[in-house]
Amino acid sequence: MTTEDTLQALRPHAEEFIGIRRDIHHNPELSFKEQRTSDLVAERLQDWGYHVTRGLGGTGLVGQLRRGSGTRAVGLRADMDALPIKEETGLKYASRQSGVMHACGHDGHTAMLLGAAKALAERGRFSGTLNLIFQPAEEYGTRESGAMRMMEDGLFDNFPCDAIFGMHNMPGWPQGKLVFREGPMMASSDKVFITLNGRGGHAAMPHRAADPLVAAASLVMALQTVVSRNVDPLQTAVVTVGMLQSGIANNVIPQSAKLALSVRALEQSVRDLLQKRITELVHAQAQSFNVTAEVDYQRGYSALVNSSAETEFARRIGIELVGADQVVLQGPALTGSEDFAFMLEKRPGCYLLIGNGDGDSAGACMVHNPSYDFNDDNVVIGAAYWTRLAERYLSEAPLAG
CATH class of the missing domain: 3.40.630.10 (Zn peptidases)
Structure with missing residues (x-):
């Protein structure tokens, strides 16, 4: 035809x-x-x-x-x-x-x-x-x-x-x-699940706790630098924190905080770099706040x-x-x-x-x-x-x- x-x-x-x-x-x-x-x-x-x-x-x-x-x-x-x-x-x-x-x-x-x-x-x-x-x-x-x-x-x-x-x-x-x-x-799509484990305590006595929520808040901001300061500006990358959960009361320092990320890239080399830098940054931030971190990095679509x-x-x-x-x-x-x-x-x-x-x-x-x-x-x-x-x-x- x-x-x-x-x-x-x-x-x-x-x-x-x-x-x-x-x-x-x-x-x-x-x-x-x-x-x-x-x-x-x-x-x-x-x-x-x-x-x-x-x-x-x-x-x-x-x-x-x-x-x-x-x-x-x-x-x-x-x-x-x-x-x-x-x-x-x-x-x-x-x-x-x-x-x-x-x-x-x-x-x-x-x-x-x-x-x-x-x-x-x-x-x-x-x-x-x-x-x-x-x-x-x-x-x-x-x-x-x-x-x-x-x-x-x-x-x-x-x-x-x-x-x-x-x-x-x-x-x-x-x-x-x-x-x-x-x-x-179209971009690759990876999921990252992060758990920051601290030591809970009374909000009035923060010096006797290790606050994972403050560490999580700092980590959200630090993650924004992965694309802006580690990825070539002429390359494409996205790091989005889509979930942050921690605590249930105003007068309690929680025991843990959880974050979930969506990470995307068009090139394999950038995808690998994102995984390396995010993982390193999570552990470094956790250490700086005297908490520990668990990272579950799940590679999805290519x-x-x-x-x-x-x-x-x-x-x-x-x-x-x-x-x-x-x-x-x-x-x-x-x-x-x-x-x-x-x-x-x-x-x-x-x-x-x-x-x-x-x-x-x-x-x-x-x-x-x-x-x-x-x-x-x-x-x-x-x-x-x-x-x-x-x-x-x-x-x-x-x-x-």
Whole structure:
């Protein structure tokens, strides 16, 4: 299909896939509990002639379609899980699960890939193997997330891919705009849990105690210098203290204080430096206040790094589909995180963004917000993009290194 043929073929089916998106939104499921969503996806793929393999990473699945004699294989990935957030949109199709909602647009990502799946099964012209990866638990937040578990269950062993591609909606960019970035695109995400152990006592006699709360207060301020004084100003790093808990009464010096940090970086060397300096600083601050420290440093998602050739290929598809004025060739990096990064550590590929809306539009509400909703105008564009990319990838010569 030509680019215009791709869009024309999908437009009559817009309501069908918007309906699927809203159905998934109405029935959200948390990480590793996406049973209904997985059933829905599997049923559609089987109806369209895909060979469906379920149970990868728990509720994950792969729909495979082989055509012609081509030896190349491509993987397209969509995530399926929702978040533990109470929805406040007031929409007719708002979540009916109390305290659970699709606040990140994974319902839309799933619908876009299903739209492409149908188009490719019915009209797609390609020669090779198409692997559609529907992943659970992107929001899980640890190295045991859906991407890692699918790979541990043999994703790329059983479904080899020469390249993989993923897409995420992004509020703040105009609806339908496609944003690409070669190299580091999203940050690593680590969690740090710190316990300062002191010696409790009476507030009126602080000299007979070792106050962990004062040490914690000083540590919060000291941690701000890690980025400003240890990291190259031209590098990206974030150290955020998101939690400080200590004490229950005004006249009692507590026995301990607890802090929780979110630490992010785009480069591995910076990530390593942050861990070294934070750990050193915690112990040094503790010693200076005559308390002791325990540091539980948990590495989470890796930085997401797009490979050069695959990103350039993905850009070309975007320009062909929506025009150069609707494509950002090298967008800014993000300090948010994404477990597609683990897949990109195993296979070359590209992760791109599609604008969800900007300014005062409804689609501009940021993700992970109770008022967020995926922009349905993106369903056809996203499906057409995946359709065109798969056809072109499975018809062209191997990409240059």
